[in-house]
Amino acid sequence: MSQQTRRIILTLIMVIILFIFLTNIAYATTLVEPSRFIFTLKPGERITEAIKVTNTQDTEAEFVAVIYDWTLDDLDRLITFKAGSREDTLEELIKFNPRRFKLAPGKSQYVRFTLTAPKNGKWMERKGIIFFEQETPPAENEIGAAIVTQVGTTIYLSFTETINAFRFFGSKVEAPPEGPPFAILDLAHEGLGHIR
Structure with a gap:
C-alpha cells in the first residue's frame, strides 16, 4: 500500500470518527425553560418555583439537577465552581424535587425548587446555575469518552436588605x-x- 493511499484511508477514518462524535453531540439536546429567575425575598421568606425540562432527543434520557456557583471572567466567559465555593453561593438555600429523573423522547418534567432566605447574615446577592446534566456513555463495545451535557437556568436571589x-x-x-x-x-x- 502506498504512502498516499495510507494517508487517504487515515483521513477517511478520522472524518468518520469526527462525524460519529459530532452526531452524538447533536443528539444530546435538552430544552430548559425559563432560562433565568430573579427573586427578592425578606429574611426567612421561602419561595417555590418550577423549571420545565424537555427531552428533545429521540431516546430516553436521565437527568440530574445540580447547582453550581459561577462568575464571568475578564472576557465575559462563564466560569463555574462547585456549589459552596464562592461567597455568593446558593448551596445551603436551595432544594430540588425531583433531583434525578428520566424522560422519554419528547416528554417534559417540571422540577420544583425552593429557595429559603436566611434569617440573618450578610445580605449580598446570591446567584447560581441549576444545570440539568445528562451523561452519554460511549456506544457499547466501542472505545470513546462519556459526554456530559449541561443545560441550565440562572438564578439570582437578593434580599429586601440587599x-x-x-x-x-x-x-x-x-x-x-x-x-x-x-x-x-x-x-x-x-x-x-x-x-x-
Whole structure:
C-alpha cells in the first residue's frame, strides 16, 4: 500500500470518527425553560418555583439537577465552581424535587425548587446555575469518552436588605470616524447586589 493511499484511508477514518462524535453531540439536546429567575425575598421568606425540562432527543434520557456557583471572567466567559465555593453561593438555600429523573423522547418534567432566605447574615446577592446534566456513555463495545451535557437556568436571589448602590463619576460621548457614536459612563459599584 502506498504512502498516499495510507494517508487517504487515515483521513477517511478520522472524518468518520469526527462525524460519529459530532452526531452524538447533536443528539444530546435538552430544552430548559425559563432560562433565568430573579427573586427578592425578606429574611426567612421561602419561595417555590418550577423549571420545565424537555427531552428533545429521540431516546430516553436521565437527568440530574445540580447547582453550581459561577462568575464571568475578564472576557465575559462563564466560569463555574462547585456549589459552596464562592461567597455568593446558593448551596445551603436551595432544594430540588425531583433531583434525578428520566424522560422519554419528547416528554417534559417540571422540577420544583425552593429557595429559603436566611434569617440573618450578610445580605449580598446570591446567584447560581441549576444545570440539568445528562451523561452519554460511549456506544457499547466501542472505545470513546462519556459526554456530559449541561443545560441550565440562572438564578439570582437578593434580599429586601440587599444594598444596591453605585457612584457616578461622569460620562462622555465619543464619535469615532467610522460607526455610530457611543456613551461611556464612569461608575463604581458600591452595593451588595448586581445592578442590571
